[in-house]
Amino acid sequence: MKKNPDSKGHFGPYGGRYIPETLSRAAEELTRAYQEIKKDKKFQEELRYYLDTYAGRPSKLYEAKNLSAYFGRGRIFFKREDLCHTGSHKLNNALGQGLLAKRLGKTRIVAETGAGQHGVASATVACVLGLKCVVYMGVVDIARQALNVYKMKLLGAEVRPVHSGSKTLKDATNEAIRDWVTNVEDTHYLIGSVVGMHPYPMMVREFQSVIGRETRQQILKVVGRLPNYLLACVGGGSNAIGFFYAFLKDRNIRIIGVEAAGAGIQSSHHAASLTKGKPGILHGMKSYLLQDKDGQVQIAHSISAGLDYPSVGPEHSYLKDSGRVSYYPVTDRDALCGFELLTKLEGIMPALEPSHALGYLPKLMPKTKKNDIVIVCLSGRGDKDIDTVKQYLGAEK
Amino acid sequence: MKPMKTKNLLNGKISQAKKGKQKLFCVFLTLGYPNLVATERLILFCEKAGVDILELGFPFSDPLADGPTIQFSSEQALKKHVTIKDAFQVVRHVRQKGCRMPIVFFGYFNPIYAYGKKDFASDAKTAGFDGIIVPDLTPEEEKDFQADCRKKDLSQIFLVAPTTSDARASKIIHKSQGFVYYVSLRGVTGARKTVPSDLKGQLNQLRKMSRKPFLVGFGVSMPEQARDISKMSDGVIVGSAVIEHLKLGIRSAERFIEKMSQAVHRP
Numbered sequence: 001m002k003k004n005p006d007s008k009g010h011f012g013p014y015g016g017r018y019i020p021e022t023l024s025r026a027a028e029e030l031t032r033a034y035q036e037i038k039k040d041k042k043f044q045e046e047l048r049y050y051l052d053t054y055a056g057r058p059s060k061l062y063e064a065k066n067l068s069a070y071f072g073r074g075r076i077f078f079k080r081e082d083l084c085h086t087g088s089h090k091l092n093n094a095l096g097q098g099l100l101a102k103r104l105g106k107t108r109i110v111a112e113t114g115a116g117q118h119g120v121a122s123a124t125v126a127c128v129l130g131l132k133c134v135v136y137m138g139v140v141d142i143a144r145q146a147l148n149v150y151k152m153k154l155l156g157a158e159v160r161p162v163h164s165g166s167k168t169l170k171d172a173t174n175e176a177i178r179d180w181v182t183n184v185e186d187t188h189y190l191i192g193s194v195v196g197m198h199p200y201p202m203m204v205r206e207f208q209s210v211i212g213r214e215t216r217q218q219i220l221k222v223v224g225r226l227p228n229y230l231l232a233c234v235g236g237g238s239n240a241i242g243f244f245y246a247f248l249k250d251r252n253i254r255i256i257g258v259e260a261a262g263a264g265i266q267s268s269h270h271a272a273s274l275t276k277g278k279p280g281i282l283h284g285m286k287s288y289l290l291q292d293k294d295g296q297v298q299i300a301h302s303i304s305a306g307l308d309y310p311s312v313g314p315e316h317s318y319l320k321d322s323g324r325v326s327y328y329p330v331t332d333r334d335a336l337c338g339f340e341l342l343t344k345l346e347g348i349m350p351a352l353e354p355s356h357a358l359g360y361l362p363k364l365m366p367k368t369k370k371n372d373i374v375i376v377c378l379s380g381r382g383d384k385d386i387d388t389v390k391q392y393l394g395a396e397k
Numbered sequence: 398m399k400p401m402k403t404k405n406l407l408n409g410k411i412s413q414a415k416k417g418k419q420k421l422f423c424v425f426l427t428l429g430y431p432n433l434v435a436t437e438r439l440i441l442f443c444e445k446a447g448v449d450i451l452e453l454g455f456p457f458s459d460p461l462a463d464g465p466t467i468q469f470s471s472e473q474a475l476k477k478h479v480t481i482k483d484a485f486q487v488v489r490h491v492r493q494k495g496c497r498m499p500i501v502f503f504g505y506f507n508p509i510y511a512y513g514k515k516d517f518a519s520d521a522k523t524a525g526f527d528g529i530i531v532p533d534l535t536p537e538e539e540k541d542f543q544a545d546c547r548k549k550d551l552s553q554i555f556l557v558a559p560t561t562s563d564a565r566a567s568k569i570i571h572k573s574q575g576f577v578y579y580v581s582l583r584g585v586t587g588a589r590k591t592v593p594s595d596l597k598g599q600l601n602q603l604r605k606m607s608r609k610p611f612l613v614g615f616g617v618s619m620p621e622q623a624r625d626i627s628k629m630s631d632g633v634i635v636g637s638a639v640i641e642h643l644k645l646g647i648r649s650a651e652r653f654i655e656k657m658s659q660a661v662h663r664p
Contacts, residue, residue: 008537018506018533020462022558022583024565118624164468165458177461182584184560279532281507282459295511297458 004315009198012321014314017197019284023177026184031199033104038206047099054090054128055084057210061218061375066345069364074228074372077213081379082238082350088380089211089239090121090192098125101188108132108183111190112176114141114169114235115306115353116148117380118192123157125190133157133251136175140170141305147384166299169235169309173283175394193236194313197284201313208242215375216246223373229364230255232377233356234327235271235307239379248324256364257316258356260302261329270298272329273312274320280311287314303332303388304352306380334359336392339382351380353390407499407527407549407575410449411610414631421576421632422623422661423450423612424639424654425503427467428484429474430456435647440491442504442651444498447658450576450612452530452634455484455504462532464587466637469644481512494524501528501554501575506539511627516546528552528575536572547574552577559599567606578608578634579603579618581626588618588638618658627661 009015009031013276017027037043051057053276060080068076081089094111098133101109109131119135126133135152139161142149165171173196175344180189194201194208219227230247234257247253262270270276273288280289282297290298290310319325330338338358343349348356353367357376368374414421424443428436436453443451456471456479463471481504488500501523509517509531521529529551536543536555546553552574557566560583571578579600583591593616600611613626614634618641624634635657642650 016538018538019535020532020558020580021535021556021569022462022560022580024535024558025560025562164472170459174459174461178464178585184583235571254476272593277513281505281510283461284533289507291507291511293511294478295457295508296475 004318005202007200009202011201011315011318013279014286014317015201016286017284018281018286019197022096022181022183023184026180027197027199029104033100034199034203037100037103043099043103047096050095051092051210055095057084058214059083060221061215061393064346067342070345071361073365073370074368076375077219077373077375078378079211079243079375080347081211081377082381086117086121086124087383088121088351089208089242090118091124092210092242093192093207094118094121094125094190095258097188097190098129098131101131101190102129104188105187106188108134108187109190110134110136110176110179110187111192112136112172113352114172114308115304116141116145116152116384117306120148120151120155121158121355122190122192123152123155126157127155134179135159136162136172136179138162138166138172140167141169144388145305145384146283153290168300168305170297170300191198193238194241194315195236195283195285195311201285201315204238205241205245205315208238210247211239211242211244211377212244215243219373219375226250227253227373227375229253229368229372229374231258231357231360231364231374232257233307233353233379234312234316235260235309235353239377241313241315242376244325245307255325256360257325257327258330258360259327260304260307260356261331262303264331265329269301270329270385271302271307271309273310274316275329277311279317282311285314287317288309290322303335303392304356306351306353307356310328318382328360330356330359336389339389348378349382350378351382352385354379400570405527405552407450407501407552410499411575414449420627420661421449421610421612422447422658423452423632423634424448425452425454425634426637427454427456427470427474427640427651428487429477429479430470430640430643432477432481433479433487437487437490439647439650440487441494442497443654444496446651447662448498448654448657449523449632451498451500452487452503452517453484453500454636455481455502455508457505457508460505462585464637465584466588466640467586470640481517483525485520488525499527500525501530502526503530506531506534514539515545516541518542518549518551522549522551526551528554530554530578532556536569556580557603559583559595563602566603570603570607570609573609576631577607578614579611579613579630580615581613582615584615586615586637588641589616590618590623592625596626600629620656622658624660633661
């Protein structure tokens with residue numbers, strides 16, 4: 001495989017840097033600084049220190065025996081990112097970028113957030129590293145993720161509500177970019193996923209790739225061999241890339257990404273950009289994009305605020321086209337079934353984002369053999385979603 | 398009627414202004430705000446009012462370089478389902494009515510990409526556009542599209558920002574055709590009351606690099622300010638302030654355009 005991305009941030013035809021000129025310098029500076037810290041032992045040690053002692057890494061690998069028995073086929077394992085400090089994988093990236101922002105001499109970070117997990121991770125990092133933090137969040141998401149909004153405020157971050165467009169993650173990202181354009185001298189834009197202009201998709205992947213590296217070591221230690229299947233949810237796709245990356249070269253492993261099908265991909269209410277989108281340009285990158293025939297971006301819909309995004313990281317677009325990763329849509333309803341299943345059988349309440357990956361298990365597991373190993377990235381815990389779950393399940397029962 | 402010979406009116410206007418030592422006044426309008434008929438009327442008015450270059454802004458769902466005013470006009474226009482074909486239609490109409498003012502397409506890249514890059518360059522030129530500005534396209538990306546535009550003699554105007562390094566600015570200025578769009582401030586589009594204090598120094602530095610005209614945009618909103626900025630540059634681009642007046646009515650916008658034109662042309 002070719003080196004991905006190339007020096008300009010292209011993953012095949014995807015990625016790149018489609019930005020207002022005002023941001024060119026900041027994007028270039030960031031790319032240079034990132035290349036430096038990759039080789040800088042001191043930086044890597046500091047990051048390692050925070051990941052180990054603050055975030056609680058390595059996160060555990062748990063074998064879900066009840067769930068495996070329920071399907072009666074292969075063995076299911078969970079990579080427990082839900083056990084990380086702040087409740088999701090988001091902190092891995094926020095710590096990396098927070099330390100990088102300090103090195104660049106920035107005093108302020110801005111972030112976008114959908115589910116609030118990245119917002120909380122950013123606010124947390126800003127708090128511990130002594131940076132000012134502004135988080136943009138769509139008003140729709142503010143309503144459905146109230147717990148995380150309150151947490152961000154407690155942590156000292158300013159949450160700025162976004163009223164434009166779909167009032168969700170897409171528009172929060174627009175506003176964060178506008179803020180960055182305006183305050184680029186002292187501000188670092190802490191993107192929460194493998195999206196946006198180069199170097200973000202590459203950089204965030206590398207900060208998140210700790211997930212897959214650990215998983216690889218852990219499964220080899222526990223079972224003595226590599227898994228047969230990897231399964232993760234994909235919104236922007238940072239937990240998925242971080243989880244998949246260390247296994248991409250192992251051609252025998254089937255790697256599956258699950259996107260949010262909302263009310264169904266035949267409806268207009270979904271966020272399945274890889275399944276139903278076409279290549280396009282949004283937020284500084286070229287990638288699969290939900291858009292109308294005139295190239296206007298369509299509004300995504302998902303029960304999960306974190307997957308409610310009309311595009312996807314450019315590397316996922318590339319991995320889809322190359323066939324290395326398969327992507328499937330899972331509906332709100334199937335995700336809720338996944339949520340209930342894990343809660344009832346294993347006593348783990350997952351966030352609605354990884355619940356989509358769980359929602360794919362009923363399709364995947366019957367195809368597995370007795371000794372097959374399936375590892376699911378459990379990217380976050382479900383506390384933040386309890387109100388949403390209650391609403392939906394309550395309405396159904 | 399056969400389309401008139403596709404001459405690049407922008408180049409003509411610029412050499413004429415150079416000879417006459419005149420400043421250039423460029424107006425931005427959002428296509429379809431408040432509606433397509435109004436856009437057409439305003440374009441024709443602009444030419445009469447002495448506007449030198451018209452930037453026809455194509456609305457996009459996610460205009461990330463724009464402030465609230467142009468976000469608003471874009472949203473309104475999109476509610477009416479304005480398409481790129483409408484942009485071509487409007488320009489064809491005004492050309493048929495004899496409009497000889499250079500018209501530049503201003504729009505984010507995705508709608509162009511969805512239309513088809515090659516077809517876009519060709520159809521835009523045929524419709525009567527003279528140039529193109531894509532605010533989220535830097536010279537590094539989509540080189541084949543840039544080549545298509547060159548082939549069709551559709552001038553590609555690039556932006557230089559206060560954050561652009563000298564080395565990079567020199568490259569961009571070299572690539573920019575017709576004029577160079579200088580972004581006067583860090584931030585998104587939108588009316589501001591003052592002239593950035595470091596503007597003169599930055600422009601002097603840039604003007605050493607090329608004899609191409611430098612037009613200053615972002616934040617220009619008042620006659621005195623437009624006059625002051627024109628003195629240190631080759632002209633101004635006014636967008637959000639026009640849209641703000643347009644919110645009050647077409648006549649208000651027209652009166653504003655007249656006043657601004659006088660301020661730029663008769664300092």
